Amino acid sequence: MNESMQLTNLHTDWAVVWATLIGPIIGAFIALFITHLREDIVGKKEQRIRIFTTLMGTRSLPLEPEHVRAINMIEVVFYGKEKVIAPWKEYIKHLRTEQNDNNRAVWKENADKLLADLLFNMGNVIGYKIPALEIYRGGYHPGGWDVRQKLNNDVLLFMASLANGADRFPISVRMDNPEAPHQEGRNP
Incomplete structure (x- = not known):
């Protein structure tokens, strides 16, 4: 034992x-x-x-x-x-x-x-x-954000259409009136 x-x-x-x-x-x-x-x-x-x-x-x-x-x-x-x-x-x-x-x-x-x-x-x-x-x-989001976003989208779409040749950049030529009096300091 x-x-x-x-x-x-x-x-x-x-x-x-x-x-x-x-x-x-x-x-x-x-x-x-x-x-x-x-x-x-x-x-x-x-x-x-x-x-x-x-x-x-x-x-x-x-x-x-x-x-x-x-x-x-x-x-x-x-x-x-x-x-x-x-x-x-x-x-x-x-x-x-x-x-x-x-x-x-x-x-x-x-x-x-x-x-x-x-x-x-x-x-x-x-x-x-x-x-x-x-x-x-x-x-909530300010309504101005929608406006800004739409403007940004419009600019992007326009730039894309310019790049693709589908659109042209609008240019306007403004001629000074030759008969207007000459202002000093400005070249005619």
Whole structure:
């Protein structure tokens, strides 16, 4: 009996040694795993919130580079969230349809509604309960931005037509009236 007690004590001693050596290592791995998992979850949520707030802030400015960048990031950051990915696909599909002067107003209205639906679903996934109608009707940008954007587009189109040879640069020549009295300091 004494011999079996010694064997049990020996096994117990070795178990204590192994637990003492391996326990902290396993604990460190578990802590690292939990930290990584938490950072991944928190980081993903922060990315989702950043994209959502960017799109909310630029929803009336769809041509802004930060708006376009945020739209393109949805596929990655909301991967696996079908409530977001499905309306995102519909919105992208609509954006790829052709618009012209005849359908521009209807096209824009549909794009705005699809974007509002997308933002509504994104908000629900990350915990914002903003009604879809508020998203659709919300947002502000000064009317002058539309004027500036139209002028910029007109200039770009004109420059492109000049470069392609489809248009000419309008030049007018003005002649001073030769019979007008000569002003001092000016060459005739």
